Amino acid sequence: MSFYAVIMAGGVGKRFWPQSRKKTPKQLLSIAGEESMLRMTVDRLKQLTETDHILIITNSEQEQGIRQEIPELPENNILIEPEGKNTGPAIGLAAIIIQNRDPDAVMGVFPADHFIDDVKVFSNYMRQGIKIARAMQGLVTFGVIPTRPATGYGYIQYHERTSPDEPIFEVKAFAEKPDYSTAQLFLDSGDFLWNSGMFVWHVDAILNSFKEFLPEIWDSLENIKRAIGQPVWDSVLTVEWATLRSISIDYGVMEKAKNVFVVKVDFVWNDVGSWDAVHEMQEKDESGNVSKGDVLYHDSKNNLVFSEGKTVALVGVENLVVIDTEDALLIIPRGETERVKELVDDFEKEKRDSLL
């Protein structure tokens, strides 16, 4: 009857270049507060379970940084994917590890790099999700009541209420990131929620879904499971992993499964998808500027300026994002910060490894 929390921490967060790098990915940055995103995520989950029931799944490049950031986590609770295969295989791997520790566990899946404002409210909703996951052997998602026609989030459409006392609904459909007019329709309809990317389920429920919808991955997971605690673990994991296709849990399982529920949650949630989101979320000065470091404004407003050390002076500048790190400086207008990814994609193509 134990609850395990799995933190998905494999991404780099290219949109946060130049702060985000392979070794300092988005979840290790303090972009949504004083603490890193990962630290805030771990601390939130400690309200739900003991530290040794929290697992982080990541890759070898980020392993060291994560161990330094979360030193209290048992060594075995950091799972290293041999290579990134999207969320599907990663969640499958976590599920067999947890099942091995406790066959009756309920597990939750949590992105390492999202912002949630109220830990207490969050915990209450999660406990409701855990309850329904255990009671109904279903796959439980968490849908955030949308406040604007966001085009950067996926949506969950719900219908029938499951319980008269709790905000839990059956899921009708999942929708990918919509264009603006579709997002407006979703918002107006009243039965669409933002897909928060958080899930709760019994380990049997999710592994049965793998067996049904992703049988070849399930076969690999079975092979990997047999190697747990064995000397062959590393080699089995590496070989099996190499054969797996990349697939997201949403596309591979959630959109196909029937027993899917959504908890309608009412806390401030933000996936902190870009520097624009950071400007939106953080406290502003009287001119609408958000700053970190020694920043001087002269007739300058609504800027986001992060400086790692040096003095930055803006004169007559509006709506600009300025991110200054030790070896790189980014300047981009607010409203266009999604495009940072293009830049990093170019660096990859050009093999400018020192910038990645």
Added chain:
Amino acid sequence: MSFYAVIMAGGVGKRFWPQSRKKTPKQLLSIAGEESMLRMTVDRLKQLTETDHILIITNSEQEQGIRQEIPELPENNILIEPEGKNTGPAIGLAAIIIQNRDPDAVMGVFPADHFIDDVKVFSNYMRQGIKIARAMQGLVTFGVIPTRPATGYGYIQYHERTSPDEPIFEVKAFAEKPDYSTAQLFLDSGDFLWNSGMFVWHVDAILNSFKEFLPEIWDSLENIKRAIGQPVWDSVLTVEWATLRSISIDYGVMEKAKNVFVVKVDFVWNDVGSWDAVHEMQEKDESGNVSKGDVLYHDSKNNLVFSEGKTVALVGVENLVVIDTEDALLIIPRGETERVKELVDDFEKEKRDSLL
């Protein structure tokens, strides 16, 4: 019959912050080409006279940087003002030093931090100026044919031609920096030239003008002159200097004197007064960007970006000036770079010495 060239190198060039600092003033920066402004000025003057006839007048803060930049100059050819008193006293000091070395010398005065494109054409005009200075015992200025209604320059109005063969005219009036509509009138009139701040005269002619128009400064200069080569030199210079008022040569002498001539010169000249001027003068890429260092442009045009080391990435940014140095970063729109001075004035008021 020798010619001495005096380079005025006492300014900081606040408008070039954060590159310009007390110890790295504008004339030591490479903002108008590969070489520093001072190096280019010295090399230009070597076409007119021997190295040991070139003097630099500066202050103790800049002395070391200047000696490093121009190591070939004899030690005694760098004159140190005890404190800045504007161009009048500085020129007077240079005049007595030169008169002491050669009572029949003609001297020229040259700002350390202006850009001139064609050294050969420059030299020819200067030789004409030297000739007239010697022949007529007059004060010779150099006026640049204006190409636009610049509001950042002083103007010289000329009338009667002095010689049928040479572009030398009597000066009718000096005008301070005009507003735009006045500048347009000046340009249309055809008899106004930009005041280049360069002068040529016999040492007797300029010292006689001091005696006539600035008699109290002339008295001090006489006292200082008697101390040349004496053990009391430093103390006499310091004491006399402390009594002098600050006054520009234009206001103190040129606007009052009668025997003033102007050589109408036809070379590209720019006082490089701001980062805007640097963008104007320097070679641009196909998108109108001027760059120094590792700068990446994504949909960005007409920017000036100087980076001392790090990679700078601009995405979707236009008409911005970005100056990144080791300890400070400036961001300001093109067209507003005059305002950098306000910033530095504030640093002075706030005693942020590390930024000065």
